[in-house]
Amino acid sequence: MRERSSTPMKSAVRRTTLAVDVVVLSPRADALAVLLVRAPPGARERWTLPWDAPRLDEGLEDAASRIAEAVLGAAPAFFEQAGAFSDGKRHPGDADVSIGIVALVPARAEAPAADTEWFPLDALPTLTPRHRAVVERAAAVARQRVDQSPLAFRLLSPTFTLSDLQSVYELLLGRPLHKASFRRALQASYLVEPTDEWRSEGRGRPAQLFRFAPRKRRGARRGVRFDLFTE
């Protein structure tokens, strides 16, 4: 058997600088937007993701919640890890490692803090290379998991119309969906239930409001899908 290096498991851990970078996503003006914070004067880029180092004994999601609350005024209800980043890319705080965390907030969330602004994902200002990578990964994660977790519903108010829901799916997937197919699949899934309220949005027929209320899942898993590969 060939020579092997000594097992790394005995070495001591090094001290590293760690940042939690939060990607707050929300649908704004027919595009998915991310909330950025104005960088302090003198910084090389003018905008950054909201970020901070996690505090002692603070979970990563707890840190993300605290960071998001500082810029939003309220904590988002949904977080998901987007990955860890430690390539040599530059970070605003020169952190060795970033944990990217996606936070989703509905379109009608409170006005954000001063010195913050929403930017559509396809019109971002210059960010540090690390933050650029975090945002791209976060968007990819959101798109990838949209049909595995109730992610789309976290981008909507507690009650919403089916057209609202379809729009969010179209934003996330980046392609138009057919109304009849979309509704038929949704009905079959028992994920939403109608309320007895209706919303009249200017012209056109008023739409019934629904709420997210997933019923018990039908165990009937179907066959393997080979057509969903993304790489």
Next chain:
Amino acid sequence: MRERSSTPMKSAVRRTTLAVDVVVLSPRADALAVLLVRAPPGARERWTLPWDAPRLDEGLEDAASRIAEAVLGAAPAFFEQAGAFSDGKRHPGDADVSIGIVALVPARAEAPAADTEWFPLDALPTLTPRHRAVVERAAAVARQRVDQSPLAFRLLSPTFTLSDLQSVYELLLGRPLHKASFRRALQASYLVEPTDEWRSEGRGRPAQLFRFAPRKRRGARRGVRFDLFTE
């Protein structure tokens, strides 16, 4: 507008101890197995995941590759992040934060280093709470992404029979699949191509060997699926 705490973006990053914990998965004896390392004498648990702190300017996947190579003798070809862990749970090296990384190796990989052993996922020895969580998350990630990335093929040799492939899918999904449906879907996906070799495995008709050779993707994405929610 209500009072808000000062923006965290100005605070300095703290120093944190960081570990990369690697979950090497491989199909062994009709079960998915993880490679564990015998802990040094005196440790509270007798087995740990292979882990180490990342070196200076070393990417996380690079660290995972180095750690896996130390126990396997060769670097796995496939890595995927399973998440970051920073709850208060105990880690063998008392790292504040763990990055869990899944590595996949084919069943016929080289013999592992001394002081290592394969354990089926459903018969693990006692691990530190942190490592237990990392393994569980890693297994969940592998299962979740099996039909989004060519993960199953990384658990097989470069050439394999269609029955081999189906077995891996069944291991990952934890349920039996129907042969005819599985093959029909696979053929339609243009993910594999036949070689002109055959394998005779004791009794029964010899099986043709295939290799993973994904063809150009058909742009035709289909509708939304609401029946894949896992939470």
Next chain:
DNA sequence: TGACATTAGTGACCGTTTGTTACTAATTCG
């Protein structure tokens, strides 16, 4: 040698799902 067990691979039936078109319903605007 020949019957049988075992594994590989395919054809076909048929109920379900899904893309699509086309319709009806309820509202605002002019």
Next chain:
DNA sequence: CGAATTAGTAACAAACGGTCACTAATGTCA
């Protein structure tokens, strides 16, 4: 009022997917 606009549904045809039944090629064993 009629046109425009948005919501919601029925129904058809094609594709998909679960299942059964069959053929094919090998080893085992009487």
